């Protein structure tokens with residue numbers, strides 16, 4: 148399926164646009180410095196952006212720990228949700244994991260964030276526990292999700 152956006156590796160120059168999405172979408176956004184460190188750390192991180200007409204409309208960053216991949220952050224520009232941008236970013240990352248040593252994926256998601264949970268469940272993530280007050284600013288718990296990557300990669304069409 149062709150899309151109006153393209154996915155490429157995140158670069159330092161993208162940080163302002165990523166930050167704008169982060170601040171609009173998260174009650175506890177990451178700082179510019181944290182994001183720059185994440186993007187620069189190509190050894191253990193993998194950050195991708197979706198661009199449309201020169202605008203960054205979404206981003207996805209993961210962290211590798213041993214044979215695990217941790218979804219650190221995913222965000223879509225307000226007004227562009229529901230178009231499949233996050234699904235494209237997840238598909239691109241999931242395809243990149245095929246043939247690597249990653250066998251498991253994990254993430255934390257706010258218990259109230261049903262939109263994100265629905266996205267993750269489509270990639271085989273399932274809840275295994277709760278981190279109490281993980282999002283301290285909102286006083287909200289996080290669900291801990293895990294997915295088994297030893298089966299063929301899940302691609303959502």
Ligand SMILES: CC(C)(COP(=O)(O)OP(=O)(O)OC[C@H]1O[C@@H](n2cnc3c(N)ncnc32)[C@H](O)[C@@H]1OP(=O)(O)O)[C@@H](O)C(=O)NCCC(=O)NCCS
Nearest residue numbers: 172221222223228229230231232233234256262263265266
């Ligand atoms: C969660 C998020 C990344 C999803 O991105 P997206 O590009 O809108 O997602 P997609 O268009 O690929 O849709 C994937 C699924 O998300 C859900 N979804 C997306 N937009 C939605 C909306 N407006 N209302 C309800 N559900 C929605 C649906 O389950 C959708 O699948 P469906 O279209 O088959 O019903 C985006 O909403 C976002 O940036 N949210 C704020 C940041 C956030 O919560 N990140 C996750 C932290 S753990």
